[in-house]
Amino acid sequence: MRIGIDFDNTIACYDGVFHAAALERGLIPPDLDRGKNSVRDHLNGSGRKDDFTELQGHVYGARMDLVSPYPGFAEFVATARAAGHALFVVSHKTRTPLRGPPHDLHGAARGFLLSIGLAGEGPTQIAPEGVYFELTKEAKIARAATLACDVFIDDLPEILLMPGFPQGMQRILFDPEDRLAEAAATAGPQSLLRRTSWPAITAELLHEPA
Structure with a gap:
């Protein structure tokens, strides 16, 4: 997967x-x-x-x-990679801030993943070459399509419901504050599977107990 x-x-x-x-x-x-x-x-x-x-x-x-990763995410990565699944980080953000010092926001996000051990060359980490930061939402969706993802996980319903989102790609709405039930329920034919924690996503996708 x-x-x-x-x-x-x-x-x-x-x-x-x-x-x-x-x-x-x-x-x-x-x-x-x-x-x-x-x-x-x-x-x-x-x-x-x-x-x-x-x-x-x-x-x-x-x-x-x-910043910290959400509880259970590191365990999800380790379990998924150990089971042979391919993981990709696909996000969108500007290269530098709209105001203030010109920090490299893409570099800072990559550094975060590396510094806490989520990205790396190990068998239970996300490969650094599988981390993508795009400049627009449209480029983000295009990247997911190019990578031929079977599943995409995002906290924004509008991303998962964007025109051009690949047909057949399972959409999981990450809702840790449990406030997007209505958005998931009214998604129409582009159904969203809503989960409120990473252990719940692990149980859904990897069939591990939550």
């Missing part, structure tokens, strides 16, 4: 990360809720939308050390 996997908010978990980075930069009060949306809404609501845009570039470029 050939499995394509999105990166941001599918592999990389940013829970509390934007809050911590914003506190470091003196952008928010310490008692603000730790969610990314709370940080965004606070800055946007106080007329500092550009500060949030720059904060995103700072996190994705310079502070990936604050």
Whole structure:
């Protein structure tokens, strides 16, 4: 089986990360809720939308050390690779931030995967040459098609439902906050299989207990 996997908010978990980075930069009060949306809404609501845009570039470029993979993802990789499945990371992001220092966002994401041992030459890792960062959503979908993935896993319904998404490719919607049930239910003929954790995806695809 050939499995394509999105990166941001599918592999990389940013829970509390934007809050911590914003506190470091003196952008928010310490008692603000730790969610990314709370940080965004606070800055946007106080007329500092550009500060949030720059904060995103700072996190994705310079502070990936604050980020962790979602629970169970490393076990999924090891189990899938041990069973002989091919894994690919296929994501889209700009090369450099829209504001702030010109960090190499693609390099930072690759470095994250390597630094925590998810990517490498080992038999239970994702091969570095199987990691792709594209500049647009359309190029991301085209890459998944070129790789002939049997399955694609993403946290965004709009990606899985985009025109041009390859027919016959199984679509798994990763929904760790359990808030996309309606989107999955109303997907129509392009059905989405919604799962809320990596252990649940492991059980679905690899027939391992969740």
